[in-house]
Amino acid sequence: MAGFQDILGHEQIIEHLQNAIKTDKVSHAYILDGPDMSGKKMIADAFSMTLECEKKGTEPCMECHSCKQALGKNQPDIIYLQHEKPNTISVDDIRSQINNDIGVKPYSSPYKVYIVDEAEKMNVQAQNALLKTIEEPPAYAVILLLTNNAEIFLPTILSRCVRLSLKAVPDEKIKAYLMENYEVPDYKADVCVAFAQGNVGKAIELAExxxxxxxxxxxxxxxxxxxxxxxxxxxxxxxxxxxxxxxxxxxxxxxxxxxxxxxxxxxxxxxxxxxxxxxxxxxxxxxxxxxxxxxxxxxxxxxxxxxxxxxxxxxxxxxxxxxxxxxxx
Missing domain, CATH: 1.20.272.10 (Zinc Finger, Delta Prime; domain 3)
Known part of the structure; x- marks a missing residue:
């Protein structure tokens, strides 16, 4: 888990989220839309940590009790949706882990953040169940839908969420990052960058x-x-x-x-x-x-x-x- 300062690229999205925190205009639901390994999870983690951070800044401090809990994946008010079926997020998953839980106030934090990774796997029934919650959420609730294909969502879901689409990171940034942090030789960095097509996670995977x-x-x-x-x-x-x-x-x-x-x-x-x-x-x-x-x-x-x-x-x-x-x- 990392803060915003550790994320390569996606400056506009980070600025949008930090401004929302700074001006106290955090939306109740966001869609982070981008290819696999493009950085959606890092952005969601950094955003949720910052929302719950006891220092109340625009970066997680990494030192307070909440940040340490988040780093250890045991912050009780940051909830990651789990699903048993590998290719489907069912209506029961949404009801049991979000709808039936969201009415309970946060344990120790100002927000209760729900992170739904691979949200494109929600079937229509699951989306409709989630829609009821998104339409009338408690003031403390924030739902983050991470997806590689937002077009699969119901129009009613799209209209009620702030949609943030991840763009390709410039090649020169990725190359410099690989050479500095992974000690990749120049020729291999070139191949990794060309292969990744702006996707930092893919470049790192190949470099490693x-x-x-x-x-x-x-x-x-x-x-x-x-x-x-x-x-x-x-x-x-x-x-x-x-x-x-x-x-x-x-x-x-x-x-x-x-x-x-x-x-x-x-x-x-x-x-x-x-x-x-x-x-x-x-x-x-x-x-x-x-x-x-x-x-x-x-x-x-x-x-x-x-x-x-x-x-x-x-x-x-x-x-x-x-x-x-x-x-x-």
Missing amino acids: SEDFNEIKNSALQLIKRLDDIELYEMTEAVKQISNYKLKINDYFDLIMIWYRDVLLYKATADVNKLIFKEEVYEIKKEASRSSYGGIENILEALEKAKIRLNANVNFDLVIELLLLTIKEN
């Missing part, structure tokens, strides 16, 4: 990954060998990729970075702007034999493959189709 080089090398070796692979040999390539099934989107993102490098070099012939600078010989070779349209087709095929896998289309079929598209282009 023990098998980063293994995943990267596996992806690049496959790309380099595709021209020489016969169709019947692709089965083995599919098996190799399936070793990374839990991180397949990361695997695809690394391949996309490679082809963006190829496209960039083909358009500009500028080696200095490449992410995979150490692969410049292979990138030059790929750029010389690929058309602009072919590279665009590959990038589109990678996006489609990610969508299909998220929709639970057969894994081997998606991978084989993707490899065929790359090989043809």
